[in-house]
Amino acid sequence: MDNNNLPTRAELHRSQKKTKKHFYRRWWFWSIIFILLLIGGGLGGMKMTAMGPFSQTSSTKVTKKKTASKKTTKKVTGITLKQYNGIYLSESAGLPSETLNKIFGKPNTTSNSTVQNLQTDVATWTKIADGQLGANMTVNYANNHAVSKAITGLKVTRSQKLDLTEFNKIQNDQSEAQVINDLGKPNGYSEITVGNTTQKDLTYSTGINGETGANFIINLTNGVVSGKSQTGLK
Numbered sequence: 001m002d003n004n005n006l007p008t009r010a011e012l013h014r015s016q017k018k019t020k021k022h023f024y025r026r027w028w029f030w031s032i033i034f035i036l037l038l039i040g041g042g043l044g045g046m047k048m049t050a051m052g053p054f055s056q057t058s059s060t061k062v063t064k065k066k067t068a069s070k071k072t073t074k075k076v077t078g079i080t081l082k083q084y085n086g087i088y089l090s091e092s093a094g095l096p097s098e099t100l101n102k103i104f105g106k107p108n109t110t111s112n113s114t115v116q117n118l119q120t121d122v123a124t125w126t127k128i129a130d131g132q133l134g135a136n137m138t139v140n141y142a143n144n145h146a147v148s149k150a151i152t153g154l155k156v157t158r159s160q161k162l163d164l165t166e167f168n169k170i171q172n173d174q175s176e177a178q179v180i181n182d183l184g185k186p187n188g189y190s191e192i193t194v195g196n197t198t199q200k201d202l203t204y205s206t207g208i209n210g211e212t213g214a215n216f217i218i219n220l221t222n223g224v225v226s227g228k229s230q231t232g233l234k
Contacts, residue, residue, distance in 0.1 A: 077129065078127040078129035078131065079104055079125055079127065079128050079129060079151070080130075081151065083103070084137060084151045087139065087146055089146050089147055089192070089193040089198075090145060090146075091142060091145060091194070091195070092145065094141070094142075094145035094146035094147055094193075096141075096145060096146075097121065097139075097144055100123070100139060101123075104125050108124055108127075109123075110122065110124070119144070120142055121144070122138060122139070122140050123138070123139050123141070124137070125137045128151065128153060130154060130155045131153045131154060131155065132153040132154070132187075132206075133153070134153050135151075135152060135153025135154065136151070136152060137152075138150045138151075140192075147192060147194070148190070148192035150188070150191070151188060151189050152188040152203070154187050155187075156185050156186070156187055156206060156207065158184055160207075162183060162184075162204060162207060162209065162216075162233075163209035164209075164230070164234060167230050167233055169182060170182065170218060170225060172226060172227070173224050174224065175225075176202070176224075183218075184207075186202040186218075187206055188201075188202075188203035197221065198222055199219070200221075200223075201217050201218070201219055201220070202218040203215060203216075204216050204218075208232075208233065211232035211234070212232070214232030214233055215231055216229065216231070217229050217230075
């Protein structure tokens with residue numbers, strides 16, 4: 001080999017000094033930085049996940065809120081006044097027990113008797129929506145057709161107590177709507193249909209100004225007031 005063509009040591013040193021790359025231009029430097037970023041990003045991401053909106057704790061809170069929301073829209077259980085009003089009464093076409101049992105379920109109690117070839121049955125349900133303790137609904141059947149019904153123990157909120165003065169304001173021939181407009185909703189209803197006549201009673205037993213157990217009943221015949229009675233009002 002021709003040594004004359006080789007650079008001297010001084011020339012070689014100068015050449016290496018000129019072509020030497022800065023450390024931040026080398027691939028291994030960026031590889032290390034990239035790995036560190038991945039590690040740092042992963043740790044940072046874990047920290048953000050633990051503290052951010054998608055953390056397990058935050059997710060649990062959201063679930064709890066949803067559960068609480070469901071509680072506020074809890075489904076009403078028990079027989080409602082609307083369902084009670086929908087029970088059609090008639091000696092020949094009143095709803096049969098099979099239909100009501102399908103809608104309301106098996107009655108809590110039943111009884112039956114036969115008088116002069118007329119079979120009568122009584123069914124009572126005790127699960128009443130918005131009902132007080134002891135609330136119930138009773139349906140009477142004649143030859144398996146509903147002819148009378150009653151619902152008692154309904155909860156009612158009154159703005160003021162009802163007294164003897166309010167009771168005395170109710171007069172014959174007033175409509176049911178007028179009575180309820182003046183006195184508010186009753187705590188109980190009972191109704192019986194015989195032929196072309198429907199007799200209905202409205203019972204008021206809570207929010208009463210009177211003695212213990214005070215109550216009053218408004219009687220209606222074919223939709224208008226036909227009588228009334230009270231116990232213990234003041």
